[in-house]
Structures are given as C-alpha cells and as structure tokens.
Amino acid sequence: MKINWSGRAHNYSSADVNYLLKIIKKADPMTQGYYLKKFQKDFSDYIGKKNVFAVSSAAAALEIISALLKIKKNEEVILPAHTYCASAIPFARNGAKLVWADINFDSRTIDLEDFKKKVTKKTRAVIIVHLYGYAVDFRNIINFCKKKKIKIIEDCAQALGAEINNNKVGTLGDFSCYSFHAQKNITTLGEGGMLFVRDQNLAKKVPGLRHNGHSNFKFKRKYYWKPAMGNVDSDIIGQWPFKFTLSEVQCGAGIRMLKKLDSLNNLRIQRARKIIDKLSNFKELKFFNPNGKRRHVYHLLSAYYKPSKKINRDDLINLLNKKYKIQSVIQYYPLYNYDLFKKNGFGTANCPNTEKFYNNMISFPFHIWMTVTEIKYLISSISKSLKILQKKR
Numbered sequence: 001m002k003i004n005w006s007g008r009a010h011n012y013s014s015a016d017v018n019y020l021l022k023i024i025k026k027a028d029p030m031t032q033g034y035y036l037k038k039f040q041k042d043f044s045d046y047i048g049k050k051n052v053f054a055v056s057s058a059a060a061a062l063e064i065i066s067a068l069l070k071i072k073k074n075e076e077v078i079l080p081a082h083t084y085c086a087s088a089i090p091f092a093r094n095g096a097k098l099v100w101a102d103i104n105f106d107s108r109t110i111d112l113e114d115f116k117k118k119v120t121k122k123t124r125a126v127i128i129v130h131l132y133g134y135a136v137d138f139r140n141i142i143n144f145c146k147k148k149k150i151k152i153i154e155d156c157a158q159a160l161g162a163e164i165n166n167n168k169v170g171t172l173g174d175f176s177c178y179s180f181h182a183q184k185n186i187t188t189l190g191e192g193g194m195l196f197v198r199d200q201n202l203a204k205k206v207p208g209l210r211h212n213g214h215s216n217f218k219f220k221r222k223y224y225w226k227p228a229m230g231n232v233d234s235d236i237i238g239q240w241p242f243k244f245t246l247s248e249v250q251c252g253a254g255i256r257m258l259k260k261l262d263s264l265n266n267l268r269i270q271r272a273r274k275i276i277d278k279l280s281n282f283k284e285l286k287f288f289n290p291n292g293k294r295r296h297v298y299h300l301l302s303a304y305y306k307p308s309k310k311i312n313r314d315d316l317i318n319l320l321n322k323k324y325k326i327q328s329v330i331q332y333y334p335l336y337n338y339d340l341f342k343k344n345g346f347g348t349a350n351c352p353n354t355e356k357f358y359n360n361m362i363s364f365p366f367h368i369w370m371t372v373t374e375i376k377y378l379i380s381s382i383s384k385s386l387k388i389l390q391k392k393r
Ligand SMILES: Cc1ncc(COP(=O)(O)O)c(C=O)c1O
Pocket: 056, 057, 058, 059, 060, 083, 084, 086, 087, 129, 131, 155, 157, 158, 178, 179, 180, 181, 192, 193
C-alpha cells in the first residue's frame, strides 16, 4: 500500500457529473448567469450573511479586499507569517507594510496577545488566518479593533464550515475569503473562491471590481452591452478593476459540493479525532486538540514532532516515505524568509513559535478520498515509525 500527497481532494459522483453536463450543454450565458446567482445565494444561506461574491480564488478575494481598503503606502497590516503566501501578497502588492505576528504554539494560529503588542497608529488591518481548518476565536479583539479603526480580515481559505460559538468562520470580521482550490474542503473544479464584505457600500463595488468594471447586469440580457452609468455599481468608475469571475460550470460544481460540505467535514472531524486518539500515547507527537465552543474542520492533519538530540522531524518523514510509502509535507515556510518578502523589506520578525513549529512540524496525508483501510494503514505506519524512532532517540 502507499499514500500519496495528492493534488486532487475530491471525486464527483455520477449525479454531480450529470448536473454539470447539463450546464456544459445548455447554459447561456456560460458565465455570470443563473448558477452564479444560485451558488452565491446557497453560500449566503450557509454562512448566514448577505454580500457574498463568487470569485476565481481566495487570492482574488484578497486582492479585492486590498483594493477596497485602499491601503496607503506604509500603512500596516498585521498577520501571521505561518500561513500560505496568498494571505500576504495582495497587501504587499498594494503598498502595505507587512508586520508579522507570532503564532500561539498550541493552536498554530495567530497569537492575539502578540498581535495587540504589534499594533501601532499606522495599523489598518489584521488578518486572522483560520489555518488547517482551526477556527481562531478572536471575539475578544473585535472591540479593541473597532476602537482603533483596525479592519479584521478573516482568511478562511482552509476553514469553510468551521465555527466559533455557532458563528461560521468568516462572519465575525469585516471581510473574509474562502477557497475552492482543488485541495480544499470543497472545490469548484480545481479553482474558485468566495468573498464576504460586511459594509453594504463597499459590497456594492464588488461586482464591478470582479468583472472589468461592469455592473451587476441587473438590466435585461438584450441590453447586455448597454453600459449602466451613474451610480456606485455603474460601469468602470473610480478604481481599476480586475477580472476574477467564476464560470457557470464552476458555480454548478460549487452548488453540488456545498450540499455535501457538512457531511464531508463531519467525516474529516471523525477521522482526525480517531487518528489523534490512537496516537495519543506518543507524547513526542503533538496534534492540536481543540477545546471550547469551536468546530474545527481539519483541512489538514499536522503535528509537532518533538526533536531529541539524535532524531528529528525529517527522520520521521523519511521513514514514513521509504518504509511505508507515505508522503508527508512540511508547511509553511515562514513568509519573512522568502526572498521576495525580504527584498521588499519584510524580512525581519520576532516570531519564535513560528520558527519552532515550522522546524519540527509534519503534515500527514489526509485526503477525503482515503479509504477506511488507508486511514488504518496511516495510523499503524505512523505508530510503527514512532516506535522505531523512540529506540533511537
Ligand atoms: C491560508 C490560505 N490563504 C489563501 C489561499 C489562497 O487560496 P486560492 O488558491 O483559492 O487562491 C490558500 C490556498 O492554499 C491558503 O491556504
């Protein structure tokens, strides 16, 4: 048996494929039509918020957020460096000064006390990244941020369906993004995303920013090309727009997958808990075991492997790979160590937990398509590897 780190998280059922075939054959228009509206409506019902917009990726959603904020040069955006680079790039591109907050060592997500310490008069926004599918409970900084006029951006790329005290992640901040990339908890045929904007006036600008400045196409199709002028969502005003639209077929896939999201997430949670429980005797391997009124959706299954003088995380990765043909990965290279970030002045940070976790973490394959037998094989292989390494420590 072997378990690859796969670039495909989901399989589509025959019913899904038939639904998509109908769109491929019949949909007119093929973009920005019925399925876009339906996907947005279903998503809005799911998270319980209006002002949601389907876009081509979470990175695109973050670009739009960055454009809506109109961050001035050298205004500061605080975010964890332990995240995927897309959380940071749009803000750096638009001239923000990135300030790195450390992570909490146990939750592997932003340390809210460290965030507060790093706030200055120039802080415009904070990015809360619900990494690994873990819901960050940031309710105790909401008032603090309001008073200081700091906008809260939630990066929920990995956490659709996670909850903080019965609130879906992405609904407590000012802006949020979700990803439907191939490996996420649901996917719209490999790429896709969703944007939530709390402020009604800012939200009106999104359809134009998303689609080359064109308005919502409220008017009839026969007037497709008639420009709608003179109001906030009229054609090409104010700001250079993007082209971040999602096609009808992708929206159709989103509609189908959204229906399955809760059961897919429940399966993830159940499997993750089982794996964590079965490996709980190995004190050198520390998973994040959530507590409190939060629902964590285990987008990934990562753990800290405590090194000894002789043995470290790389030994565990190599053993799993060579002896058991299981591919694991190391995530996330602290963003301040990348050349591009360094060259742009974001190469310094005081983030000891970020370093310690990155240097000793392992992310096990945890794809939803894995069979019960594969999950069992994963548990027994990790367990056997840990025992072998215990003797060498
Ligand atoms: C934390 C985080 N933010 C943003 C993104 C960007 O998502 P997308 O690929 O949809 O642009 C990702 C994707 O991996 C991510 O993991």
